[in-house]
Amino acid sequence: MYDLIKNNQRKSWLVFIGMGLLLISLGGILGYVFMPYDYQGVITGVFIAIIIWVIQTFIAFLGGDKIILNMANAKAISYDDDRELYNIVEELSIASGLPMPKVYVIETPAMNAFATGMNPKKSIVAITTGLRERLTRQEIQAVMAHEMSHIYNRDVKFMTFASIMLGTIVIISEIALRSMVWGGGSSSRSSGSSSGGKGGGGGIAQILVLVVVVALAILAPILARMFYFSLSRKREYLADATSVNFTRDPVSLANALEKISGDNVVFDPGKMTAAMCINKPRIKDHKENLTSTHPPIQKRIAILRAMSMGTDYNTYTKVYASIMGKDDLPKSKK
Secondary structure, three states: OHHHHHHHHHHHHHHHHHHHHHHHHHHHHHHHHHOOOOHHHHHHHHHHHHHHHHHHHHHHHHHHHHHHHHHOOEEEOOOOOOHHHHHHHHHHHHHHOOOOOEEEEEOOOOOOEEEEOOOHHHOEEEEEHHHHHHOOHHHHHHHHHHHHHHHHOOHHHHHHHHHHHHHHHHHHHHHHHHHHHOOOOHHHHHHHHHHOOOOOHHHHHHHHHHHHHHHHHHHHHHHHHHHHHHHHHHHHHHHHHHHHHHHOOHHHHHHHHHHHHOOOOOOOOOHHHHOOOOOOOOOOOOOOOOOOOOOOHHHHHHHHHOOOOOOOHHHHHHHHHHHHOOOOOOOOOO
């Protein structure tokens, strides 16, 4: 599976680079407009955008897990608190070759679970009491295998980085639009027109630049979200496939997803964590669109129920291609 992880990471890096280019472009153009109209303003804008992203990333590294767990109101449990659950996670740790993650429980009737942690040695899996109480042992094992697959595939770290970059793009776009409303760019525009004004060409050029800035400030967060959610949806299919590879039991995961699909209880673990949940929180309609963190749950169930030929990853990709009508999952060399 290591070649599969590398393949997945390469594709993820392409999406990540696309988001990075959006961030740099947005910062550069804003620097050009709201500072003197020269390359110094562009460089300053790019520098400020990167600094904001670095600060948020640093905060996530230092205390991101604690913030996520506090937002979800998750509580750590020990072996004596729930021996069966602990045994399930230990079995999956052995099957996957991952270090034993910490186990957390969330007191809510909602049926969900998620994983967090910037690296496998400091990983965490959390499950709601609603899910714990309403699923069988085999179904809980399948769900926890899915969450540990996110850790195994390095999804948690990558989606955290992507989420922070998305947040930075949204912040800078908000700054740009609010500056436009409150006239933040008026002084630089007027000074630019007075210093370079031989004829009316400069004024027209400045208007065109401002139109581009407004368009980019509006479109950049939309494009970044499309990149982010596309990345998230593919990783859900991959986590399902990896889960089945660990447990050799696609039926139990399908049964668990079927029960979860009927759950309408509101559960909000935070935007950064939503992509790592077994199913999209707070959403009753599971139709896929460009702003969904998760693919349609019924399609996930259909793929799992059709896996009669085997439980390996290559079987999953064949069934996926047959049901989805496309073959765009990462390829395994085995």
